[in-house]
Amino acid sequence: MRSVRKGAPGGKVRRSEHRRQTGPAHQRLSEDLRSALEEGRFKMGEQMPTEVELAETYGVSRQTVRRAFQDLVGEGLVYRVAGRGTFPTNFSQQRHYVRSIGAIEDLQAFAGTEMELLQRIELIPEEEAALRLELPTKVVAALALRRFYEGAPFGLTHVYLPPELGQRLAESEALPAKGVGTVIGTLEKLMPGTVAGANQVITAVPTPAEVAPLIDGEAGEPCLRTDRTYFDTEGTPVELAISFYNSERYSYRLQMRRRTT
Amino acid sequence: MRSVRKGAPGGKVRRSEHRRQTGPAHQRLSEDLRSALEEGRFKMGEQMPTEVELAETYGVSRQTVRRAFQDLVGEGLVYRVAGRGTFPTNFSQQRHYVRSIGAIEDLQAFAGTEMELLQRIELIPEEEAALRLELPTKVVAALALRRFYEGAPFGLTHVYLPPELGQRLAESEALPAKGVGTVIGTLEKLMPGTVAGANQVITAVPTPAEVAPLIDGEAGEPCLRTDRTYFDTEGTPVELAISFYNSERYSYRLQMRRRTT
C-alpha cells in the first residue's frame, strides 16, 4: 500500500476542474446527470455512460460515480442492470416529474397552496392527542387551520403538539395568520432535532357537520381524512395533524418504489 | 499502488469466518444488526458500535460496514450523527415494526388477506384503461376480484393489463379462483422485467350501488377508492388496479421518510 502520493484527499482537491458549485463530488455529479436526464439529453431506450467513462471524464473514482448513481436509482430516474449498463426510465423524461415517492418533503411544501389560521395556538386538555404524541400528561398545544388552492378552501387541519414545542412555536410568532408554508415546516426550524418522517392513516369518512362549511362541502358527503404523526430521527412524535379534505378538490397521490438495496 | 498482495478479492474470501449464510458481506452484516435491533439488544438511548469496531469484529472493511448501515438508515432503524455515532430509533424497538414506508412489497403481500376471483380474465375494449396503460390500442385484459379479511369482504378491485401480459397470465393459470396473493405478485413471475413501483391516487367517493353489496357496504356511503398503476424498471405501465374499500374495515396506512441521501 506504500503511500507515496496516495489518493487525493477527499473532497477538496480538484476543486476547480469541473463546475465547482458546493458539496461533495458525488452530489455534483448526480446533479449534472439529473439535469441531463430531465432535459432529455440521454435518448430513451439506450445506455448512459458507463461508470468508467464518467469516472474518467469527471476525474473522480469509480466509487464516486457509483455513489452518484445510487441517488438517481433511488429517485427512479435510471435503472441499472449488471452486465448491460445504466438506462433512463420513463420518468426521467417527464420534466417536472413527481419527485415525491411519498416523500415527506412534499407534505411540507404543499406547493401552490395557502393556509389560513383558524384557531391560534393554545394549551388544551386532549387525552387522545396526548396519547398519540406519547406524552406523559393530557395537555397538548393545539391549533387549527384551513388550506386554500386558487382561493378556494379544500382542507381543514387540526394540529396537536407537545406543550413544550407549542410554547416555542407560539413565542417565535413564526406562524403567519395567512400565507404559504406548513406547521411542520415552521416547527422544524425551532426544533432541536430534525423531522425524519411521518406515519399516516388515510380513511374515507362522512364530512362532519362542523367541518363541511369550512371546506365548501356538504355534511355527510364523503371526504378524505388523514391522521399524520410526524417523528424525529429518534422516532419521537413531534406533531399530530388530523385533516379533512374536500374530496372533489383534493386527492392523495403517492408514488411507491420497490426498495432495491 | 504496487499491488503486492492487495485486498482480498470481493465476495468469496473469509467465507467461513462468520455466519456464512448467503449473499454479500454487507448484507449479512445488516441482517445481523437488524436482528439485534429488533431483539432490543442495543439499549435505546445510546450508541451502537462504531464503524471501526464492527469492521474489526466482522473482519470486513469500513466501507462494507457503511454499506450495511446505509440499509438500516433507509429502513429507519437507526440514525447517524457525524461526530457522535449511530443510534437506534424508536422503531427499531417495536418488534414486528412496519417495514413498509409505503413500500410496494406490502401491497404485493397484503398480509393476512384472501382474494376471490369474481370475473375471470378476458379481453375487452376499455378506452380509459388502455390510455392509462399507455397502450396503442383500446383493448385491455380485465379481471375483477374481492379481498377478504377474516372471512369478511372489504375490497373490490378491477384489474387491467396489457393484452400480451393478460394472455400470459391466462395461459399460466397461476391465478387461483380463491386464495392468498395478489395479481401483481403473480404477474411479476411471468413478466420479462420486474415491478419497480407504482403510482397511486387515493380518493373518497360514495360507494357505487353495484359495488356496495360486494363489500358489505351501503350505496352512497363514503368508501376509499385507490387507482394504482404499477410500472417496471423502465417506467412502462404493467397493471392498472382500481379498488373500492369498505371504509369501516379498511384504512390506508403508510410511512413516509425523509430522503436522507
Add this chain to the structure above:
DNA sequence: AAGTGGTCTAGACCACCAT
C-alpha cells in the same frame, strides 16, 4: 473474450462533536 455493474479492500483527509 470483452465489457458492465456489484462487491470489497486499505488507506487517507475532512468536518464535526465531545472532552
Add this chain to the structure above:
DNA sequence: TGGTGGTCTAGACCACTTC
C-alpha cells in the same frame, strides 16, 4: 485532542451479459 461519521481513491475479483 481524540473519536465519529462522511467522503474519496486506486486497485482488485466476481457474476453476468453481449458479442
